[in-house]
Amino acid sequence: MSGYPREVIALLLPGVYAPQDDTELLAEALREESPPPGARVLDVGTGSGALALEAARRGAEVTAVDVSRCAVWTARLNAWLRRLPVRIHRGNLFGPVGDRTYDLILANPPYVPAPDAGRGPSGRSRAWDAGRDGRLVLDRICRDAPALLRVGGVLLIVHSALSDPERTVEQLRAAGLKAAVVRRRWIAFGPVLRSREEWLRRSGLLGASDDREELVVIRAERVS
Numbered sequence: 001m002s003g004y005p006r007e008v009i010a011l012l013l014p015g016v017y018a019p020q021d022d023t024e025l026l027a028e029a030l031r032e033e034s035p036p037p038g039a040r041v042l043d044v045g046t047g048s049g050a051l052a053l054e055a056a057r058r059g060a061e062v063t064a065v066d067v068s069r070c071a072v073w074t075a076r077l078n079a080w081l082r083r084l085p086v087r088i089h090r091g092n093l094f095g096p097v098g099d100r101t102y103d104l105i106l107a108n109p110p111y112v113p114a115p116d117a118g119r120g121p122s123g124r125s126r127a128w129d130a131g132r133d134g135r136l137v138l139d140r141i142c143r144d145a146p147a148l149l150r151v152g153g154v155l156l157i158v159h160s161a162l163s164d165p166e167r168t169v170e171q172l173r174a175a176g177l178k179a180a181v182v183r184r185r186w187i188a189f190g191p192v193l194r195s196r197e198e199w200l201r202r203s204g205l206l207g208a209s210d211d212r213e214e215l216v217v218i219r220a221e222r223v224s
Contacts, residue, residue: 008057009050010081013074017047017127021187022215026108026158027054029183029217033154035060039103042148044093044141047127049075049086051106056084060104064088065096068126093137094144101150109137111159112192115199128192132203134163142171149177149222161214162205172220179220186212 012018030051035041037059043052046064052075056062064086066072072090079086089096114129130136138159145155155177157168165181172179189197193213200206 008053009048010078011074012048013070015124016068016071016074019048019050021185022108022158023050025183025185025215025217026051026106026156029156029219030054030106033104033156035104041104041106042097042102043106045107045109046075046088047071049078049088051108052086053078053082053084056086062086063097065091065093067092093140094148101148103150103153105145105148105155107141107155107157109141109159111138111163113162113200113205115196130163134160138163138168139171142168142175146172146175146177146222151222151224153222155220157218158215161216165216165218168218177220178223179218181216182219183217185215187215189213
């Protein structure tokens with residue numbers, strides 16, 4: 001299961017994003033955050049449910065959202081198999097949960113820059129394709145998530161350095177949050193990046209000698 005602990009994820013339905021290095025990096029940040037039992041946690045773009053279950057194992061009150069029907073069923077089945085209480089909704093980002101506030105929001109959104117095909121991503125590619133600059137979903141999270149945080153609440157986002165972490169930090173600070181990059185990890189190119197490596201170099205997003213991708217976790221806290 002791509003290195004993610006099998007005691008968390010029991011199954012993965014076809015077409016659902018498998019937990020990978022970005023999931024593990026965000027899980028590490030979640031463990032460091034250590035939300036107390038009963039904390040309200042939202043996992044947006046839950047995929048297999050890995051992060052939602054990680055939070056639920058620690059006694060948090062967890063809600064998860066994904067736009068993919070297969071992902072929703074995968075997360076529900078994993079929660080059932082692990083006997084963990086997670087509310088899982090199908091919807092686009094914060095649509096199903098915009099009437100609540102949270103102590104912690106987790107986000108592992110699509111963030112891979114993609115050539116413009118004249119239409120938005122579809123099918124499996126919705127789990128990674130995010131427009132020419134990789135910001136298609138990130139900008140929406142930066143815009144909408146701050147209003148869903150309680151005072152003292154924290155947003156944790158993981159994405160690639162290819163999709164401009166500085167812009168994420170700037171937008172979250174402009175929204176009144178205290179934001180910074182708190183984790184970094186270099187990884188080998190996966191299949192998606194390898195398939196568009198030439199385009200990324202032509203676009204200036206990859207240097208001529210770059211042979212690895214940097215992942216970052218950004219932590220943003222609502223202080224007032």
